[in-house]
Amino acid sequence: MRHVTAQPEPAEAKPLTEPVLLILLSLAGKPRHGYALIKDTELLSDGRVRLSTGTLYGAIHRLLDDGWIERFEQEDTSREKQAYRLAPAGRKRLQLELDRMKQLTRAASARLRTREV
Amino acid sequence: MKKAYVALLHLYPSSHRALFAPEMSLVFERAAEEHRGRGRLAFLRFAVAEFLGILFGAGREWFVTCTRPSAREQALRAAAEQSGLPYEVVRAQQQTDLCVKHMVNAIASHDFTKARFFSEAERRSRENLRALRQKYNIAE
Numbered sequence: 001m002r003h004v005t006a007q008p009e010p011a012e013a014k015p016l017t018e019p020v021l022l023i024l025l026s027l028a029g030k031p032r033h034g035y036a037l038i039k040d041t042e043l044l045s046d047g048r049v050r051l052s053t054g055t056l057y058g059a060i061h062r063l064l065d066d067g068w069i070e071r072f073e074q075e076d077t078s079r080e081k082q083a084y085r086l087a088p089a090g091r092k093r094l095q096l097e098l099d100r101m102k103q104l105t106r107a108a109s110a111r112l113r114t115r116e117v
Numbered sequence: 118m119k120k121a122y123v124a125l126l127h128l129y130p131s132s133h134r135a136l137f138a139p140e141m142s143l144v145f146e147r148a149a150e151e152h153r154g155r156g157r158l159a160f161l162r163f164a165v166a167e168f169l170g171i172l173f174g175a176g177r178e179w180f181v182t183c184t185r186p187s188a189r190e191q192a193l194r195a196a197a198e199q200s201g202l203p204y205e206v207v208r209a210q211q212q213t214d215l216c217v218k219h220m221v222n223a224i225a226s227h228d229f230t231k232a233r234f235f236s237e238a239e240r241r242s243r244e245n246l247r248a249l250r251q252k253y254n255i256a257e
Binding site: 034035050056057058060061081082 | 144
């Protein structure tokens with residue numbers, strides 16, 4: 001007996017915050033440690049977003065708790081240089097967010113086109 | 118500068134500090150080094166953003182720590198996830214099981230007033246469970 005729900009979970013329906021979206025996007029490429037994440041999110045946002053360490057590690061804590069990212073063990077790094085990678089649940093959530101954004105972009109473009117006519 | 122940063126990390130709950138303080142210090146140090154080379158104003162802006170980030174971050178962590186669900190709720194949520202059943206249903210099921218357990222214990226110790234109380238509680242709990250099963254379209 002397994003319950004299947006058609007509605008998405010409330011947490012999945014909620015749009016991601018910009019720092020979280022950028023962190024997930026950054027980790028979608030390859031595992032990264034904290035400093036590399038700050039640099040890459042800055043690059044991804046075209047220099048618009050620079051995460052402070054407080055914001056970054058607050059988000060990392062939440063993402064680890066939710067199982068969206070996981071610690072990535074590297075042989076040659078110390079505990080201070082811990083790397084993180086995207087977990088399957090995080091990849092799925094990122095895909096959902098991108099689909100939501102695509103849908104919103106399509107709707108917005110269609111609305112703008114009708115206004116121009 | 119690093120000393121001030123490390124001191125400010127003490128504003129975080131100890132659980133967060135134990136997990137992330139060494140990493141945070143190291144990342145801060147590298148970022149500070151980079152911004153120092155970009156001029157005084159850039160460094161000042163960086164330092165203000167970092168310290169504000171710590172203040173807000175610590176506040177948020179304390180809020181999360183204080184409002185985190187209890188161990189029982191977490192266990193119920195884990196059980197719900199594992200079984201694929203809605204959380205409400207798993208909670209109602211556990212409530213019913215608890216009532217039965219208390220009723221059996223009360224009968225065993227010949228405390229029939231208590232047993233009647235739990236029998237009534239079990240009946241209500243079972244009704245609630247039945248309603249939830251109907252709501253989520255789950256077979257008995």
